[in-house]
Amino acid sequence: MTEKSFKYVIVGGGVAAGYAAREFAKQGVKPRELAIISKEAVAPYERPALSKAYLFPEGTARLPGFHVCVGSGGERLLPEWYPEKGISLILNTEIVKADLASKTLISAIGETFKYQILIIATGSSVIRLTDFGVQGADAKNIFYLREIDDADKLVEAIKAKKNGKAVVVGGGYIGLELSAALRINDIEVSMVYPEPWCMPRLFTAGLAAFYEAYYEKKGVKIIKGTVAVGFGTNDNGEVIDVKLKDGRIIEADIVVVGVGGRPLTGLFKGQVEEEKGGIKTDGFFRTSVPDVYAVGDVATFPLKLYNELRRVEHVDHSRKSAEQAVKAIFGGENGTPVDEYDYLPFFYSRSFDLSWQFYGDNAGESVLFGDSQPTSPTHKFGSYWIKDGKVVGAFLESGSPQENKAIEKVARVQPAVVGSLDELAALGLAFASKI
Ligand SMILES: Cc1cc2nc3c(=O)[nH]c(=O)nc-3n(C[C@H](O)[C@H](O)[C@H](O)COP(=O)(O)OP(=O)(O)OC[C@H]3O[C@@H](n4cnc5c(N)ncnc54)[C@H](O)[C@@H]3O)c2cc1C
Known part of the structure; x- marks a missing residue:
């Protein structure tokens, strides 16, 4: 060799x-x-x-x-x-x-x-359900998404199961993005996750309430507080349903699992x-x-x-x-000096016509600002996280490039909050724009 x-x-x-x-x-x-x-x-x-x-x-x-x-x-x-x-x-x-x-x-x-x-x-x-011995988890048409080969298999299944039913297991950003993508392909989608709201690692209950209602409005059925414990299959070994811990059984032609990496x-x-x-x-x-x-x-x-x-x-x-x-x-x-890495965490996601950005740390208390009504025509809203009297993290849905720059600066500068958190919420983006 x-x-x-x-x-x-x-x-x-x-x-x-x-x-x-x-x-x-x-x-x-x-x-x-x-x-x-x-x-x-x-x-x-x-x-x-x-x-x-x-x-x-x-x-x-x-x-x-x-x-x-x-x-x-x-x-x-x-x-x-x-x-x-x-x-x-x-x-x-x-x-x-x-x-x-x-x-x-x-x-x-x-x-x-x-x-x-x-x-x-x-x-x-990706973490696979087969790793935990979930019954039927090796059935055909159960997909994971990490590499381009995985995506190609999912694309083929979407074509083969036109107007079919999909269950998305997991309520993180991959689950949210995949549910939207399947829905745009006219697939009937149910999302299943155990937490009380989606993206709990980042979203507050207030942020999640918008996304869940928006997804429901787009036709995605959300099933919270339970997990997939098994999968039914047909004679070809293809998945036909998802068994939930709470006893419900959801029909599925396609299952996509996004439970972390x-x-x-x-x-x-x-x-x-x-x-x-x-x-x-x-x-x-x-x-x-x-x-x-x-x-x-x-x-x-x-x-x-x-x-x-x-x-x-x-x-x-x-x-x-x-x-x-x-x-x-x-x-x-x-022999040229290089500065030490000084990173400001940044994360974004896009689905349907939504697009959010998050900078900094989601630690401490939080306030929700802006118009987070799921029926709002602009749906421009966000959140600040406040720790030790300073704003340490900022999230914004549907921000313009300038507005996103402003929340990035807030997270980097960590300005002190003057006044109450209610006042900060009322200021909303105006607070970031002044920094
Ligand atoms: C579907 C999906 C959507 C995402 N969307 C977002 C997003 O919207 N926003 C965001 O901030 N982040 C997103 N991420 C996360 C982001 O893509 C990752 O953080 C990023 O790709 C990490 O880069 P990396 O180079 O460390 O790893 P990767 O990009 O995963 O690259 C690792 C590479 O190493 C190869 N490899 C692994 N082991 C071996 C081996 N033993 N021998 C040879 N090759 C090997 C793999 O095949 C792969 O090519 C997403 C991730 C996925 C999977």
Whole structure:
């Protein structure tokens, strides 16, 4: 079997790898110095598109349309860009063994890759109901969504089950985006989740009340406070219904499960320090092992603004952490100083004609402001989170670019609240616009 050697290797070919590659090119990486090794069959792309326009019946997104770095308004790196820059893009190649001591990676078919500097960018994998032994969870037409192959299977099922019924298991942003996409395809959709409201990790009850009512208005049936405990199948092994813990049985031609992810760190277990489920790094994404960096979903890094270690599973961080690691690598080689990562958490989602942005930390008390009536024609509303008398987080639905910039600034500056929380709520966006 072959052995290939590179100065730099990125394992994983997702969002972080793509943004890292662009930064390597900017920093003047030389031909044949960098390799990206990816399990996927395609060059790095903007993963968030998979639960949005990729599933739309009209205005559908397809590659090469959404290769990185279009998601942040940057240049689109087509597959040919990599060889043009002398970067080896090694696709359809899963690394199954990593030995950090000997700086060696082994692929599923036994190829050996040697590196001097490694960037771990393996992202996350979805949590599967089969992991918990849920009865019938291996039935046909039960889908998960992480990679483009998963999205292609879902697209085929949507076509095959025209006007059919779908159950979406999970009430996070993936569940919300998928329910909307299925509904736009004229599928009858029920969403099932155990929590008292959707997106409980971020949404307050007040925010969630809008989205739940809006979804109901769009024809999505919401079933809360219970979980899927089994799936019925027909003679072909296809799912036909979802059994709920509360005894109800919901018919389904398609089931999509979005119950969370896990960082893919297994290859490096026992070889590198871990923290909070991820690979521990410093503010330059250096791990505990010399010459090994970790970026994107797998990194647990110092979030300077809050003075704590965190792992962030959002696309903005995957892009910025990748760029930071590459800058740090070149800074180290050239002796140019690089500032420590100083990240402001940012997360967004889009579904139907809705679009929200969130900046900062959803800690402490919260206030809801604006017009959050589900029947409102503008549905412009938001929330501030207040901790120790300061606004530390801000959420806005249907904001203009300027308004989104204003809430971003609020979360970064953390202004003190003068007056009562009711007064803050009454000021609403005007508070952010003044900062
Ligand atoms: C459907 C979907 C929608 C999303 N929407 C949003 C959104 O709206 N907003 C937002 O902020 N975030 C969103 N996210 C999250 C965001 O996409 C991730 O945080 C981001 O992709 C993480 O980047 P990454 O490079 O760390 O991992 P990934 O982009 O997941 O890339 C990891 C890559 O590594 C490869 N890999 C893994 N293991 C191996 C191995 N052993 N050998 C070789 N290759 C390997 C994988 O195949 C993959 O190509 C979404 C995620 C998904 C799945």
